[in-house]
Amino acid sequence: MFVGTLIGLACVWVWAWTRHRDPFHPLIYLLPQLAFLYAIMPLALIAEDPVRFAWYTGGDSVVRYQAIVLLLIASLVGGVCVATAGITGRRARWHSLDIVDQDGLRCLAILLGGIGFAAWLYVVFRTGGFMAAYGGAYGGGWVPSGHIREARFVGLVGALLIYLSRVGRGMRGVDWVLVAVCVFPTLFHGLVGARRGPTFLALVVAGGGYIYFMRKKVPVPLIIGAGLLVGGLLMFLVANRAAIHLGAQALPVTDPFAHLNRWSSNEYLIGSAVVRYADIYGSHYGMRELVWLVGRVVPSAVWPTIYVDLPLIFGIDVDLRLNGGVNPLAIASLVNWAPTKGSAEGFVASLWLEFGPFAPFVAFAIGALYGTLWARARSSLTARVVALLAAALSVYLVMQSLDPWLYRLLLFGTPAWLLLRTVRARPTLVLAT
Secondary structure, three states, rough: OOHHHHHHHHHHHHHHHHHHHOOOOOHHHHHHHHHHHHHHHHHHHHOHHHHHHHHHHHHOOOOHHHHHHHHHHHHHHHHHHHHHOHHHHHHHHEEEEEEEEHHHHHHHHHHOOOOOOOHHHHHHHHHHHHHHHHHHOOOOOOOOHHHHHHHHHOOHHHHHHHHHHOOOOOOOOHHHHHHHHHHHHHHHHHHOOOOHHHHHHHHHHHHHHHHHOOOOOOOOHHHHHHHHHHHHHHHHHOOOHOOOOOOOOOOOOOOOOHHHHHHHOOHHHHHHHHHHHHHHHOOOOHHHHHHHHHHHOOOOOOOOOOOHHHHHHHHHOOOOOHHOOOOHHHHHHOOOOOOOOOOOOHHHHHHHHHHHHHHHHHHHHHHHHHHHHHHHHHOHHHHHHHHHHHHHHHHHHHOHHHHHHHHHHHHHHHHHHHHOOEEEEEEEEEEOO
């Protein structure tokens, strides 16, 4: 079952590469993440202890769960394929980009980078300094305002605008300095805090942005190698999270593959438990996500009890203050094992808990969104930047849940869209094989 899933996803990946030959096509970066979560992770658990795996997944329940997995992945792939139909290996890319107000675009980029850097330093020093913020495992600092905490990532948009301003001209030393300033808060937060999401964001924006905007042709072996290196780094961070922080003592390095066998923190197992939970207690049909989005937008200082009041207003029984509304105790009472606090359920279980039988349609819509952004990026400044942001945020969609992906896509994508609507440019397109 899992071997078949892995082979099937690999075949679709090869087909997508053969047809489009673009490392930024959605299927090229989404499918490896899905294969890791829904094929490699369960296979690693079975190899270690098949009896324990059967107990954790409820025996025959895993067959139904994997069927839902395949249905939602097929829906996601279908959405991408419909949105990119007719686009083959000959893809348009910019030979040059005549930006009318290049200095204005760079000023916007510098402004965003400065906002991100200032917000990051504010959180650090409000926490008590770097040792207070990053001196313990899974560090990062904290302030009451979620908007300020998230603002440290806004510099990523600035880095993409720097690349955009140099299309057809090449990067200079000062440009690399500006990109580094924009990306540094996110990269530091990810590496020193041992956080997968921010690390992936920073690497995709810094490295992927250069390839994406500077028109570098990348051979498939390099793509696979880079993907394996990034994946290995993310696994290393998770496996050694307790030992990664400022002032940490030298400890034996934990094998990154140990991440695959963390039973109570394994996203595949937690996802299977959440699906069983949704089958018994029902799905939220989008209302939980609505509470999330409204609660994140409205400042807590304005409405301190918003996460208590909104579920009552919308008529749903969920406490988003407790593990994102997925109560570990309720899960434990159903499956007889307790997921680690703060652990995520992954793409499939998140959609199933949120939308139930409508989840395939939502998965199709997400795939269509990714495909549409990729297709429009051939000629649109706005879509080109937002498409790369969506690629960087895909790790949240696959490995965590719907909310952190959608919220950050809106948080970063909206200002990028608004800013780029003011940019006047005349792109010169060529067809590349």
